[in-house]
Amino acid sequence: MATKPSPIETLSKIPSRVHSSSAFVQALMSAKAMMKFQRAAQLITSSLDLEMLLDRVVNDIADAIGCVEVSVWLRDPNGEEMVLHGVRGCTTYRKGARLKIGVRGMVGHVAATGVTRYARDVTVDPYYVSCEVNTRSELTIPLMTRGEVIGVLCVDHKQINAFAEDEVLVLEALAGHVAVAIENARLFRNERLEREQLKYEAEEARAVQQSLFVKAVPLVCGFAFETAWNPAGSVAGDWFDLIDLGNERTGIVLADVSGKGMPAALLMSSTRAILRSLAKLDPSPGRTLMQLNQMLMEDFPTGKFVTMIYAVLDAESREITIASAGHLRPLLINGKCSFLDIDTGLPLGLGTTSYPEYKLTLPPGTQLLFYTDGITEAMNHSDEEYGVDRLVEHFLQPNACVDGLIEDVRRHSQYSTHTDDATAVLIRSR
Known part of the structure; x- marks a missing residue:
C-alpha cells in the first residue's frame, strides 16, 4: 500500500x-x-x-x-x-x-x-x-x-x-x-466483498453438491449400501451415485475428478449427468464406460481426467459386474480382506481404451468397498500415508463402517496440510 x-x-x-x-x-x-x-x-x-x-x-x-x-x-x-x-x-x-x-x-x-x-x-x-x-x-x-x-x-x-x-x-x-x-x-x-461473494458461492455450490448425495438410497432386496462423502474444501471432485436400473439391477458409481475445488466440481457434475444418461441404455458397465470416455475426450480440457469404478449389481443372482477406469482396486471383505485383481482401462478423458469387466458373486455376509485415493493417500504431519494396511485393519474390526473409516482418516491427517476429497461406498450382502 x-x-x-x-x-x-x-x-x-x-x-x-x-x-x-x-x-x-x-x-x-x-x-x-x-x-x-x-x-x-x-x-x-x-x-x-x-x-x-x-x-x-x-x-x-x-x-x-x-x-x-x-x-x-x-x-x-x-x-x-x-x-x-x-x-x-x-x-x-x-x-x-x-x-x-x-x-x-x-x-x-x-x-x-x-x-x-x-x-x-x-x-x-x-x-x-x-x-x-x-x-x-x-x-x-x-x-x-x-x-x-x-x-x-x-x-x-x-x-x-x-x-x-x-x-x-x-x-x-x-x-x-x-x-x-x-x-x-x-x-x-x-477484497472483503469479493471474499464474501466467493464464500457465498462456494456455500451454494456445496449445498447443490450435497443435494446430489442425500437422495434416498435404492432399496435392494438382500443388500444394503453405506456411503460417505468428505470434501477437502467447500466442493469436491469426488462423487458416488446409486442408480436404479430396473429389474432388480442397481448401478454403483464411485469416481474422482483430477484437481480440486470448483473446477473439479464442475467437471464432476457434467460427468455425472452424462453417465446417468448412458447408464440405462446399456447393461454392460464396460461398454458404458467406453461411451462415456468417448464423450469426455471430446469435451474435457486437456490434462483433465476421471478415475471411476462403475458396477452393476443384479440382486436376483447376487452377481456384480465391475469395470474400472484407472481406479483403485475394490476391497472384498468376507472374514478376511483382499483386493480384487481386476484389469483396468485408462482414466476417462485421456485416450481411447477398452474397459474389461470383472464378475463376482456376493453371498450373504460379504462386503465390497469402493473408495477414492483421498483415503489411502491421506497424510499425517510426518507425511506418512494412511495406506492400504490401515484400510484393511479398519475393516477387520467387528462392525466396521465407512463413517468410522472417514473419522479414522481424519484423525490420521488432522495436522497435515495435504488433504484431499475422501469418498467411499460399502456394499453389504445380507
Whole structure:
C-alpha cells in the first residue's frame, strides 16, 4: 500500500521563522493540537474502515483548529457526482448528500479541476455556495490518487483569510495522507466483498453438491449400501451415485475428478449427468464406460481426467459386474480382506481404451468397498500415508463402517496440510 509523509513530518520541515509568524502553526505546535493531528495521522495509516476513518479525520481537524465546518466528499464511481461521507459542523448537508461535479460550489469546482481552491473571503468568491452563516473563508483541497480526483477535503473557518501559505501546506499534506488511506480502505473493502461473494458461492455450490448425495438410497432386496462423502474444501471432485436400473439391477458409481475445488466440481457434475444418461441404455458397465470416455475426450480440457469404478449389481443372482477406469482396486471383505485383481482401462478423458469387466458373486455376509485415493493417500504431519494396511485393519474390526473409516482418516491427517476429497461406498450382502 502507498504511504505519504504525515502532516507532522511535513510541519517539521517548515522553517522556524515561518512557525513564529503564524498563529495557526503555533496553535498546531501546542501539545493538544499536535496530539490531535498525530492521532489523525496514526488513524489514517492504521484504519481500513472507511466511514470510521473519515469521521475521525473531520473531527480531529475541527477540534485542532477550531473550524466552523470540515467535510470530506468522495467521488461516486458510478456517476459525475460527489457524495458527502464525513462531516462536522454542517447544518445544511447530511451524509449521503450529493453535488454535481463542476456545477455546484467549490467542492464541485475542485473535483472537476483537481486544483486546491482557497476562498479568502467567501462573500466575493464566485464558486462559494453559502452554507454556514459564520463561514468567512474556505479551503477546498482535492484528494488525489494516481493523478485522479477521488474526493475533496473542505475546511471552513470563521475568520476572513484564515489560512496562510504554510497552513495550506499542512492541510494539503494531511489531504494527501487521507487520499492514500481512502484508496487502501476501498481496496480492502472490495477484497472483503469479493471474499464474501466467493464464500457465498462456494456455500451454494456445496449445498447443490450435497443435494446430489442425500437422495434416498435404492432399496435392494438382500443388500444394503453405506456411503460417505468428505470434501477437502467447500466442493469436491469426488462423487458416488446409486442408480436404479430396473429389474432388480442397481448401478454403483464411485469416481474422482483430477484437481480440486470448483473446477473439479464442475467437471464432476457434467460427468455425472452424462453417465446417468448412458447408464440405462446399456447393461454392460464396460461398454458404458467406453461411451462415456468417448464423450469426455471430446469435451474435457486437456490434462483433465476421471478415475471411476462403475458396477452393476443384479440382486436376483447376487452377481456384480465391475469395470474400472484407472481406479483403485475394490476391497472384498468376507472374514478376511483382499483386493480384487481386476484389469483396468485408462482414466476417462485421456485416450481411447477398452474397459474389461470383472464378475463376482456376493453371498450373504460379504462386503465390497469402493473408495477414492483421498483415503489411502491421506497424510499425517510426518507425511506418512494412511495406506492400504490401515484400510484393511479398519475393516477387520467387528462392525466396521465407512463413517468410522472417514473419522479414522481424519484423525490420521488432522495436522497435515495435504488433504484431499475422501469418498467411499460399502456394499453389504445380507
